[in-house]
Amino acid sequence: VQVVESGGGSVQAGGSLRLSCAVSGDTYRRMGWFRQAPGKEREGVAGISDSSTTYTDSVKGRFTISQDNSKNTLYLQMNSLKLEDTAMYYCAARRDTWFNFRANGLIPRLYNYWGQGTQVTVSS
Numbered sequence: 001v002q003v004v005e006s007g008g009g010s011v012q013a014g015g016s017l018r019l020s021c022a023v024s025g026d027t028y029r030r031m032g033w034f035r036q037a038p039g040k041e042r043e044g045v046a047g048i049s050d051s052s053t054t055y056t057d058s059v060k061g062r063f064t065i066s067q068d069n070s071k072n073t074l075y076l077q078m079n080s081l082k083l084e085d086t087a088m089y090y091c092a093a094r095r096d097t098w099f100n101f102r103a104n105g106l107i108p109r110l111y112n113y114w115g116q117g118t119q120v121t122v123s124s
Helices: none
Strands: 002-006 009-012 017-024 030-036 043-049 052-055 063-068 073-078 087-094 118-123
Touching: 002 087, 017 030, 017 087, 017 118, 030 063, 030 073, 043 063, 043 073, 052 063
Parallel strands: 009 118
Antiparallel strands: 002 017, 017 073, 030 043, 030 087, 043 052, 063 073, 087 118
8 A cells, every 4th residue: 555645745824735635555434634743743734534524623614625435545635724723744644443433533543555745835
């Protein structure tokens, strides 16, 4: 399985970016976006499982996760970016085994396959 993120970059506060994640090898129903800022633990940003989505509170209303199964691609549309959104963003996929997505969909250790990350830098 290969997971490759793209779309990161530098943007001013209030701007937008769209991250993409291409997955090869199989189609994964449960995927997520995670981020890690320097000196901080990796945290879940947004997750998707079939038609269900979940977001961490700090990005609700600003970020949207979506999935194109025909292209094995995951997206993260990020609007109204803030300085605190600066981080390395990672895409991850979970093997098709049951878990409580609503309760655990943003827990990094529950995902099996990871990309190398794409940097998002928000400046004032």
